[in-house]
Amino acid sequence: MKIIDTKPKPFQRSSCNIWTDPYIQKQMLQEHLNPETDGASRNWASILKIVDFINSHIRPTSHILDLGCGPGLYAELFRYQGHEITGIDFNKASIDYASQRRKDIRYIQDDYILHYPAGNYDAVMMIYCDMGTHSDQERDTLLRHIFDSLTEGGKLIFDVFTEELIKDKREERNWECSPSGGFWNDSKYLLLSQTFHHPKEKCFTYQYNLLTDDEIKHFIVWDRYYNEEEICTLLKNVGFKSCAVYKNMLDTNNFTSNHEMFVVAEK
Ligand SMILES: C[S@@+](CC[C@H](N)C(=O)[O-])C[C@H]1O[C@@H](n2cnc3c(N)ncnc32)[C@H](O)[C@@H]1O
Incomplete structure (x- = not known):
């Protein structure tokens, strides 16, 4: 498993889902x-x-x-x-x-x-x-x-x-380190977040790489x-x-x- 930092295709599915991930x-x-x-x-x-x-x-x-x-x-x-x-x-x-x-x-x-x-x-x-x-x-x-x-x-x-969503969102990259766990994992994690805009398809893509001691999980969420x-x-x-x-x-x-x-x- 590896960090994915390329721009996803619009509505591309990720291997993990923020709504169904067990934690x-x-x-x-x-x-x-x-x-x-x-x-x-x-x-x-x-x-x-x-x-x-x-x-x-x-x-x-x-x-x-x-x-x-x-x-x-x-x-x-x-x-x-x-x-x-x-x-x-x-x-x-x-x-x-x-x-x-x-x-x-x-x-x-x-x-x-x-x-x-x-x-x-x-x-x-x-x-x-x-x-x-x-x-x-x-x-x-x-x-x-x-x-x-x-x-x-x-x-x-x-x-x-x-x-008008385009007034509130912009393409960006962020990272967040949580030494004792938090929203994304119950123990230490590093979260790499990216926002991409697809103006032709009229959607924003939010891509997350979640790095824990054991694995890297990959999530994509869209807003059309x-x-x-x-x-x-x-x-x-x-x-x-x-x-x-x-x-x-x-x-x-x-x-x-x-x-x-x-x-x-x-x-
Ligand atoms: C942003 S939340 C809104 C929840 C609720 N409508 C509200 O406003 O309180 C989106 C909800 O849709 C559910 N959801 C998203 N895609 C779904 C799908 N394909 N099938 C079933 N539930 C889904 C998520 O699990 C989540 O509970």
């Missing part, structure tokens, strides 16, 4: 559960705003599918309001935590790209810019699955970064950004009859960019 997935769970930060989930005030926003677009007692539900922060709030919820996430720590808290929410631990949870949903939600972490090909397959699983008049509600016209054209091509975009809904984000837009598409 990091538990750290992610702790990040989700911190109400103050915008780490793995947005801060609690933003979550409440997003729940109100989604509720204003769906019928009472809807069946909602939450793609990438994490530990069920949104799912629980919607369940309290009388909706039926299916949540899917491939982070085992998050799904174990969520399943133990509520038995009246259907949680699935799986990859929604590989195994889309078949069913009939009045609404499908995907929150915190996850649509932008998949390749265009995966996104198109996912959008078709979502469309097929929605009832007539059903809504797809998600957020993506806008083109869109403009309004592009995202609505994609949705209309899949068959959605309408697409509305909402910007500037949230206060400042203390972890990533808050140049995001919320998209509501109706079948």
Whole structure:
């Protein structure tokens, strides 16, 4: 194994995944559960705003599918309001935590790209810019699955970064040494981080080499950004009859960019 420092191809897969790595997935769970930060989930005030926003677009007692539900922060709030919820996430720590808290929410631990949870949903939600972490090909397959699983008049509600993301991100290289462990490993590690921009494909790639006593792990994460016209054209091509975009809904984000837009598409 060796350090990889070349620019990855857009949406190239890495051998390790930040959401399913046995150690990091538990750290992610702790990040989700911190109400103050915008780490793995947005801060609690933003979550409440997003729940109100989604509720204003769906019928009472809807069946909602939450793609990438994490530990069920949104799912629980919607369940309290009388909706039926299916949540899917491939982070085992998050799904174990969520399943133990509520038995009246259907949680699935799986990859929604590989195994889309078949069913009939009045609404499908995907929150915190996850649509932008998949390749265009995966996104198109996912959008078709979502469309097929929605009832007539059903809504797809998600957020993506806008083109203004380029104001907040830049190509760079950093390193971090943690002598007694931390977010990335339980004992000493060195983390080499690189950010690359792919302007043609409209995405940023974050590449991490994690060096520990035993091994080097390699992670890649992507952020694809869109403009309004592009995202609505994609949705209309899949068959959605309408697409509305909402910007500037949230206060400042203390972890990533808050140049995001919320998209509501109706079948
Ligand atoms: C940024 S977090 C957002 C979590 C949640 N939507 C929220 O806002 O609180 C992204 C979530 O999507 C999950 N995820 C990413 N890709 C996935 C996939 N292909 N299948 C299942 N879960 C996935 C991750 O494990 C993580 O919990």
